[in-house]
Amino acid sequence: MRIAVPNKGRLHDPAIDLLDRAGLHVVDGADRKLYAQTVDPDVTVLYARAADIPEYVADGAADVGITGLDQARESGTDELVDLLDLEFGACRLVLAAPEDGDIETVADLDGGTVATEFPNITREFFAERGIDVDVAEVSGATELTPHVDIADAIVDITSTGTTLRMNRLAEIADVLESSVRLFAREDVVDDEKVQQIRMALESVLSAEGKRYLMMNVPEDALDDVEEVLPGMGGPTVMDIAGSDDVAVHAVVDEREVFETINALKEVGASDVLVTEIERLVE
Ligand SMILES: Nc1ncnc2c1ncn2[C@@H]1O[C@H](COP(=O)(O)OP(=O)(O)OP(=O)(O)O)[C@@H](O)[C@H]1O
Ligand SMILES: O=P(O)(O)OC[C@H]1O[C@H](OP(=O)(O)OP(=O)(O)O)[C@H](O)[C@@H]1O
Ligand SMILES: [Mg+2]
Numbered sequence: 001m002r003i004a005v006p007n008k009g010r011l012h013d014p015a016i017d018l019l020d021r022a023g024l025h026v027v028d029g030a031d032r033k034l035y036a037q038t039v040d041p042d043v044t045v046l047y048a049r050a051a052d053i054p055e056y057v058a059d060g061a062a063d064v065g066i067t068g069l070d071q072a073r074e075s076g077t078d079e080l081v082d083l084l085d086l087e088f089g090a091c092r093l094v095l096a097a098p099e100d101g102d103i104e105t106v107a108d109l110d111g112g113t114v115a116t117e118f119p120n121i122t123r124e125f126f127a128e129r130g131i132d133v134d135v136a137e138v139s140g141a142t143e144l145t146p147h148v149d150i151a152d153a154i155v156d157i158t159s160t161g162t163t164l165r166m167n168r169l170a171e172i173a174d175v176l177e178s179s180v181r182l183f184a185r186e187d188v189v190d191d192e193k194v195q196q197i198r199m200a201l202e203s204v205l206s207a208e209g210k211r212y213l214m215m216n217v218p219e220d221a222l223d224d225v226e227e228v229l230p231g232m233g234g235p236t237v238m239d240i241a242g243s244d245d246v247a248v249h250a251v252v253d254e255r256e257v258f259e260t261i262n263a264l265k266e267v268g269a270s271d272v273l274v275t276e277i278e279r280l281v282e
Pocket of ligand 1: 009010051067068069071091158160
């Protein structure tokens with residue numbers, strides 16, 4: 001089983017970090033290597049450019065891949081199945097034009113030129129709307145093109161909006177919302193190893209923003225404590241040998257920890273421990 005991971009750029013570190021937290025550690029990931037082993041002898045990492053990963057997975061160079069939805073859409077490969085939103089690399093593809101120009105709507109671009117690193121997505125966007133544009137493919141610094149008469153508008157990635165603002169460009173329309181996904185080739189989706197990888201990554205995401213609470217509770221306060229503790233099929237309750245107290249463990253949303261602890265103290269809980277959770281396999 002081969003998993004394609006971005007070899008550099010902004011997606012590399014978070015992808016490797018997520019694999020790590022899922023327990024799928026890369027064991028010989030020296031820089032500039034094409035392949036690396038993981039702690040699972042059946043799983044090899046293939047490092048590739050984010051833009052090439054959809055094709056590598058579709059063609060069988062890898063079986064699953066981690067890359068942006070924008071890259072998968074642009075590649076046009078229909079053998080890919082989106083298995084899991086990995087919740088990083090969130091961005092939008094937008095149509096944007098100079099703030100002080102004449103282009104204010106999508107229709108204003110009829111007969112015009114749009115520069116982009118995403119020619120397929122862009123062509124499809126305008127074709128669906130019946131608007132005729134020339135698409136100029138560029139490989140970077142797209143935001144510059146409307147100011148040097150290469151294009152009337154651009155389709156490009158934005159997240160904070162800083163780059164558009166710095167280049168005096170205004171958003172005209174949303175083209176695509178993207179985030180990084182785990183993709184698999186259609187014919188391997190049901191493989192046990194693919195499902196194990198999906199579950200391991202999902203368990204990291206499920207644990208994010210959750211805390212594990214442990215406390216001692218007098219047995220007669222147990223009903224009140226169970227009422228205070230929300231979710232996750234109720235708390236786990238364990239007898240403590242030689243004591244009238246019981247130990248109670250529960251998973252709590254991080255945002256609810258402060259209030260929950262105050263409420264727990266009020267109904268008689270003591271020795272409350274709060275810990276982080278690495279993974280949560282449901
Ligand atoms: N500003 C951004 N915010 C969030 N995600 C982004 C942003 N820019 C790009 N991405 C996501 O990262 C993916 C890879 O981006 P890109 O191919 O530009 O690589 P990079 O990390 O910028 O490295 P390089 O451009 O140096 O190769 C994009 O397809 C998109 O999914
Ligand atoms: O809305 P913002 O937060 O400003 O992000 C948008 C910018 O981020 C990406 O560029 P990147 O930083 O990856 O540089 P690159 O052009 O070298 O890929 C993208 O191509 C935009 O230019
Ligand atoms: Mg980039």
